[in-house]
Amino acid sequence: MALKISNRPTTLPGVDLKLEATKPRRFERQRDMALMVKEKLVGYGLILPAGAVFLVFFYIPAAYLLVISFFHWGILSPTANFVGLKNFRILFHQPLFWRSLVNSAYYTLVMIPATTLLSLAVAMLLRDGMQSKRGGIWRAAVFLPHVTPVVATSIIWVWVFNPHFGLANYVLSLLHLPALGWLESTTWALPAVMIDSLWHSLGLYVIIFLAGLSRVPRELIEVATLDGAKKYRIFRRVIWPLISPTTFFVVILSTVNTWQAFSQIYTMTGGAHGGAGGPAFSTTTDAVLIFQTAFTYLHFSLAAAMSFILFFIILTLTMVQKWISDRIVFYR
Amino acid sequence: MLESLTKSYGKAGTAVVDGINLEIENGEFVVLLGPSGCGKTTTLRMIAGLEKITSGSIKFGDKVMNDIPGDRRNVGMVFQNYALYPHMSVFENLAFGLRSRGTTKVEAAIRVDEVLEMLELSAMKRRKPRELSGGQRQRVALGRALVGRPSVFLMDEPLSNLDANLREQMRIEIGKLHHSLGITTIYVTHDQGEALTLADRIVVMHNGTIKQVAKPREIYNSPADSFVAKFIGSPGMNLTEVELRTDGDRIRGGEAISLPREAARVVGSHLNKKVLLGIRPELLSLVGDENDAKIVGEIQLVEQMGSQLQTYFKIEGPSSSQNFIAKLPPDSTPRIGEKIALFARPSDLRFFDALSGNALDRLLDIDEVKAESLVG
Numbered sequence: 001m002a003l004k005i006s007n008r009p010t011t012l013p014g015v016d017l018k019l020e021a022t023k024p025r026r027f028e029r030q031r032d033m034a035l036m037v038k039e040k041l042v043g044y045g046l047i048l049p050a051g052a053v054f055l056v057f058f059y060i061p062a063a064y065l066l067v068i069s070f071f072h073w074g075i076l077s078p079t080a081n082f083v084g085l086k087n088f089r090i091l092f093h094q095p096l097f098w099r100s101l102v103n104s105a106y107y108t109l110v111m112i113p114a115t116t117l118l119s120l121a122v123a124m125l126l127r128d129g130m131q132s133k134r135g136g137i138w139r140a141a142v143f144l145p146h147v148t149p150v151v152a153t154s155i156i157w158v159w160v161f162n163p164h165f166g167l168a169n170y171v172l173s174l175l176h177l178p179a180l181g182w183l184e185s186t187t188w189a190l191p192a193v194m195i196d197s198l199w200h201s202l203g204l205y206v207i208i209f210l211a212g213l214s215r216v217p218r219e220l221i222e223v224a225t226l227d228g229a230k231k232y233r234i235f236r237r238v239i240w241p242l243i244s245p246t247t248f249f250v251v252i253l254s255t256v257n258t259w260q261a262f263s264q265i266y267t268m269t270g271g272a273h274g275g276a277g278g279p280a281f282s283t284t285t286d287a288v289l290i291f292q293t294a295f296t297y298l299h300f301s302l303a304a305a306m307s308f309i310l311f312f313i314i315l316t317l318t319m320v321q322k323w324i325s326d327r328i329v330f331y332r
Numbered sequence: 333m334l335e336s337l338t339k340s341y342g343k344a345g346t347a348v349v350d351g352i353n354l355e356i357e358n359g360e361f362v363v364l365l366g367p368s369g370c371g372k373t374t375t376l377r378m379i380a381g382l383e384k385i386t387s388g389s390i391k392f393g394d395k396v397m398n399d400i401p402g403d404r405r406n407v408g409m410v411f412q413n414y415a416l417y418p419h420m421s422v423f424e425n426l427a428f429g430l431r432s433r434g435t436t437k438v439e440a441a442i443r444v445d446e447v448l449e450m451l452e453l454s455a456m457k458r459r460k461p462r463e464l465s466g467g468q469r470q471r472v473a474l475g476r477a478l479v480g481r482p483s484v485f486l487m488d489e490p491l492s493n494l495d496a497n498l499r500e501q502m503r504i505e506i507g508k509l510h511h512s513l514g515i516t517t518i519y520v521t522h523d524q525g526e527a528l529t530l531a532d533r534i535v536v537m538h539n540g541t542i543k544q545v546a547k548p549r550e551i552y553n554s555p556a557d558s559f560v561a562k563f564i565g566s567p568g569m570n571l572t573e574v575e576l577r578t579d580g581d582r583i584r585g586g587e588a589i590s591l592p593r594e595a596a597r598v599v600g601s602h603l604n605k606k607v608l609l610g611i612r613p614e615l616l617s618l619v620g621d622e623n624d625a626k627i628v629g630e631i632q633l634v635e636q637m638g639s640q641l642q643t644y645f646k647i648e649g650p651s652s653s654q655n656f657i658a659k660l661p662p663d664s665t666p667r668i669g670e671k672i673a674l675f676a677r678p679s680d681l682r683f684f685d686a687l688s689g690n691a692l693d694r695l696l697d698i699d700e701v702k703a704e705s706l707v708g
Contacts, residue, residue, distance in 0.1 A: 219415035227429030228403040330419040
């Protein structure tokens with residue numbers, strides 16, 4: 001093996017000594033090259049399956065989506081005409097499209113703080129029991145809803161929100177509050193869906209927060225305690241800044257998930273009977289409208305244009321969040 | 333003051349700290365020393381109020397502290413990994429505690445600046461911990477513990493994350509700091525070098541109990557038992573089990589060990605019984621006479637240590653052979669495989685009970701024995 005000392009001649013003080021870099025012999029260079037090529041091939045080979053799945057199910061459809069958004073095309077018509085930005089123009093003149101954006105924004109604006117704060121609160125409660133068996137049971141209980149099928153649990157939530165014999169109104173009556181129309185009311189249908197979504201997704205975010213909290217060194221909490229800081233001050237000044245990367249991640253993830261929310265809305269607002277998004281479009285979010293445009297009304301190119309807009313909105317939001325986070329998130 | 337302090341875990345009640353008693357004077361520098369898992373950190377954490385006490389009591393002065401939360405005990409603690417708030421500047425790290433306790437902003441700033449100046453950290457004030465070197469971080473941790481003007485200073489292996497040079501430097505700084513401030517300090521370490529140099533008194537712990545509490549010199553010269561003898565010193569004391577019998581004008585412990593006759597008075601009732609004989613490696617010498625204890629063995633390995641040759645040799649014990657270490661002068665020429673005879677002053681020999689390991693009365697200085705025998 002050739003020993004490389006330095007590429008430049010090195011002189012020691014008082015000694016006229018030159019150490020020349022030893023050149024690797026030719027066959028060694030060839031062998032090194034072959035090794036490098038082999039290593040690269042193995043590397044690419046390893047990411048190939050995942051890469052192929054991504055390419056076929058994500059990149060190609062995404063590119064195709066962008067293309068067809070510039071055409072006039074329904075799935076039943078044999079030809080597609082290039083229409084330029086006409087699909088986008090149609091959308092911008094379509095009140096329902098704007099309504100869906102407002103609904104999505106409303107849904108997201110409520111869901112992000114709600115999921116973030118609630119999951120952090122639950123994670124803080126579960127944190128102390130991290131090591132114990134009972135803690136494990138609680139963690140499992142919190143995570144369980146997340147692994148249940150959305151469609152099945154949403155049907156249960158439809159019962160819960162039934163205005164006449166549902167559990168939700170029963171609880172309200174116990175609190176001496178007036179009964180609500182829930183899924184039959186234009187005001188309460190979306191909040192009802194939010195409650196279902198919150199219940200379903202909370203576990204995931206709790207686990208993410210628990211992972212973040214477990215990385216806050218115990219000594220820091222102890223030092224802060226000895227420093228005389230009370231619980232809230234420890235949370236606000238020590239824990240909160242240290243888990244800010246986790247919080248940022250949760251916010252991004254829940255933004256993406258809520259803007260794309262579909263299954264709960266579709267199932268709870270009567271998707272099975274073709275009436276998803278009701279009553280009176282009060283739960284028609286972007287994702288629901290895209291689905292209906294494409295698969296109920298078969299306007300594929302219009303739906304593609306909408307998807308593109310949705311993608312653009314989420315991208316912009318994520319970039320804004322990233323910009324904010326660079327200023328407030330503390331990375332160690 | 334610690335009274336029968338005990339900490340046990342789990343349903344089985346495994347005691348990690350098992351009824352220890354210790355009284356610490358005001359302004360004293362006490363080092364809890366022991367191998368990992370001996371309960372020293374747990375003891376410190378109980379004193380800090382970070383760990384609940386299973387039984388016994390902790391008193392500061394006359395006041396029982398058992399149920400007083402850590403933040404009201406007025407202790408300053410330095411953790412092994414510094415535990416600095418990584419998102420706060422040096423200044424904020426120090427000010428956090430003061431502000432938590434309601435000190436005004438102005439007052440806190442004055443006190444923090446004072447401490448930073450004392451620790452020569454003023455220039456680093458605005459830096460975050462990650463922008464500091466290990467030694468600087470350590471000083472910030474010290475500063476944070478000091479700024480609250482604690483009545484007790486607790487340090488949990490504060491130097492173990494530093495490299496050797498820095499460790500020595502920080503050790504000196506901690507010594508100076510204690511000298512100038514005079515705050516009662518309890519310092520946990522497994523490094524006997526730190527313990528011997530820093531401590532007013534050392535508490536040697538093992539398996540949750542205290543083995544010996546004494547001044548460093550006494551711990552080194554007169555270990556209370558065979559564990560302390562072996563644990564203190566680098567390398568520790570040579571120990572071998574022997575059965576001492578009179579043989580003419582000498583006392584013999586098997587083939588390898590022979591003691592002068594005068595030793596009989598001190599070994600006394602332990603003659604013809606099994607005891608552990610101990611001798612420190614640096615007290616073995618190549619020269620001696622009939623007044624000295626003589627140990628013979630075969631050289632196994634010689635390590636060049638610069639100022640001395642660390643020589644490993646095997647001596648034949650009654651049942652098995654035993655490895656001994658001697659620190660020989662650098663100009664000597666021990667060779668592997670060679671037979672070697674080493675001498676020690678009888679007053680440097682230590683004897684321990686073979687079963688309990690407790691120290692038997694120290695062999696009196698040979699001159700005293702001689703004097704007494706002359707009088708007798």
